[in-house]
Amino acid sequence: MAPTPWDRHTPSSLASLQDHAVAAQVRDSVAPFSPLWRRRFSELNRRASTVNSVAALESIPAMGERDVSPTGDPVGMAALVLQASEAGFALYASGPSLRRAMRLRIMRKEAYQRVVDADTRSTSYVFSGSGMRYPIASTRADLDTIARAGARLWAVLGLTRNDVLLSGVQPAATTEHVALEYAAMGAGAPALFPGSRPEELAAAARLAPPTVLALPSARAADVLERVRGLTTLRTLLLVGAPSDAERLAATHAAHRAVGAGDIAVLAVHAPSGARVLWGECRESAGKSGLHAYPDLDVLQVVDPETGEHTTAGGELVTTQVGMRGSALLRWRTGDVVSGVTTAPCPSCRRVVPRAEGLARNALVGGVGPDGEVIDLRAVASALSARLDVRDWRIVVGRRGRDGRSRVIVRLAPDGEDTAGAVIGAAADIRALAGTLPTQIVLADPYELQGVQGHHHSARIVAE
Numbered sequence: 407m408a409p410t411p412w413d414r415h416t417p418s419s420l421a422s423l424q425d426h427a428v429a430a431q432v433r434d435s436v437a438p439f440s441p442l443w444r445r446r447f448s449e450l451n452r453r454a455s456t457v458n459s460v461a462a463l464e465s466i467p468a469m470g471e472r473d474v475s476p477t478g479d480p481v482g483m484a485a486l487v488l489q490a491s492e493a494g495f496a497l498y499a500s501g502p503s504l505r506r507a508m509r510l511r512i513m514r515k516e517a518y519q520r521v522v523d524a525d526t527r528s529t530s531y532v533f534s535g536s537g538m539r540y541p542i543a544s545t546r547a548d549l550d551t552i553a554r555a556g557a558r559l560w561a562v563l564g565l566t567r568n569d570v571l572l573s574g575v576q577p578a579a580t581t582e583h584v585a586l587e588y589a590a591m592g593a594g595a596p597a598l599f600p601g602s603r604p605e606e607l608a609a610a611a612r613l614a615p616p617t618v619l620a621l622p623s624a625r626a627a628d629v630l631e632r633v634r635g636l637t638t639l640r641t642l643l644l645v646g647a648p649s650d651a652e653r654l655a656a657t658h659a660a661h662r663a664v665g666a667g668d669i670a671v672l673a674v675h676a677p678s679g680a681r682v683l684w685g686e687c688r689e690s691a692g693k694s695g696l697h698a699y700p701d702l703d704v705l706q707v708v709d710p711e712t713g714e715h716t717t718a719g720g721e722l723v724t725t726q727v728g729m730r731g732s733a734l735l736r737w738r739t740g741d742v743v744s745g746v747t748t749a750p751c752p753s754c755r756r757v758v759p760r761a762e763g764l765a766r767n768a769l770v771g772g773v774g775p776d777g778e779v780i781d782l783r784a785v786a787s788a789l790s791a792r793l794d795v796r797d798w799r800i801v802v803g804r805r806g807r808d809g810r811s812r813v814i815v816r817l818a819p820d821g822e823d824t825a826g827a828v829i830g831a832a833a834d835i836r837a838l839a840g841t842l843p844t845q846i847v848l849a850d851p852y853e854l855q856g857v858q859g860h861h862h863s864a865r866i867v868a869e
């Protein structure tokens with residue numbers, strides 16, 4: 407019997423595939439090779455073998471950058487890298503690669519070593535993170551997986567090997583750049599990565615007229631205004647899930663750039679910690695969310711304030727299965743989604759995990775002139791723990807005068823000592839989040855009920 411193509415499962419075969427993938431990832435990679443997770447399982451008083459399904463994952467507290475590295479030191483995040491060994495390989499490798507290695511071991515010692523290394527040794531790193539930059543490791547076998555995921559991405563985006571990619575994503579060790587490189591390679595499509603400056607992109611476009619242009623969402627409209635000679639363009643990829651305003655501005659600029667031609671504007675996105683890019687399907691024109699991979703990603707949602715599992719909107723939590731370099735189990739991405747689903751896509755009919763209504767990096771806010779960031783989840787936990795604060799809101803937005811981002815905490819004290827409540831809250835926020843919000847202001851409880859905006863949770867609001 408031919409195996410089911412990756413995107414043609416039934417909802418029930420997808421569910422059982424994901425249950426098996428979770429059990430195998432915890433049993434063969436995370437439990438044996440992650441000291442971090444061994445410690446955590448023991449703190450939770452859980453045997454790793456009980457984490458054997460998607461539903462069982464829900465009972466594991468989600469974990470994020472601040473949990474692994476409370477001081478904000480990226481070195482602490484190195485604990486996510488799995489520490490495998492040659493002995494471990496023989497015990498935990500998948501059947502086919504183990505059999506191949508054993509055959510080679512008898513005949514050619516150094517070829518055996520290459521197979522073992524491909525499966526166990528981290529050979530490349532990308533730097534990821536919403537609050538800090540930290541390394542995510544991949545083995546050579548992981549890179550093959552990333553290339554295969556790239557070929558799938560190409561199909562979801564409705565592209566072929568005849569498409570020519572021009573990338574305006576800064577060539578660096580980031581998931582976005584590496585995943586685009588591997589996607590073009592996996593699909594066998596020509597690609598140029600000249601850098602992010604408009605003049606470099608224009609020069610590359612003259613050399614090889616692109617049909618696909620990839621640009622960071624935040625800068626896409628601006629770059630498109632400044633690059634001429636894009637009349638062959640048929641697809642614009644917005645890298646990093648765009649806001650509605652970014653998508654609209656980029657779409658207008660793209661239509662001006664191509665003139666009379668037709669152009670599809672689609673988002674690709676890698677949440678913090680992920681090693682693959684998810685894409686919007688061409689059939690949906692961006693309306694049915696980001697398509698992930700059933701055998702690589704398990705998507706779940708937690709309440710950003712409490713970290714509790716929820717079936718409603720909230721913070722996107724990912725578990726990466728089928729890869730060996732780093733252990734990301736119930737990883738809090740800092741992105742907010744309106745929901746996740748494995749229902750068939752109404753546009754392309756693929757049955758894959760999808761993230762809908764994703765707001766990138768919504769739980770990390772900018773404070774101060776130097777681009778310093780504050781983790782809103784840490785602010786929320788500081789405020790919830792204070793007995794002298796009756797209610798509060800965290801309001802993120804931009805200052806009208808110069809568009810600089812800001813985070814304002816509005817709190818209603820419980821009791822007479824209002825100054826004490828503000829000072830106490832400020833001290834706790836600084837201790838937990840590492841820095842202060844732009845402002846902490848007093849409010850009365852009725853006023854807080856009326857705070858308008860887009861709710862990321864009950865108390866975290868975007869203006």
Ligand SMILES: [Zn+2]
Nearest residue numbers: 687751753754
């Ligand atoms: Zn679709």
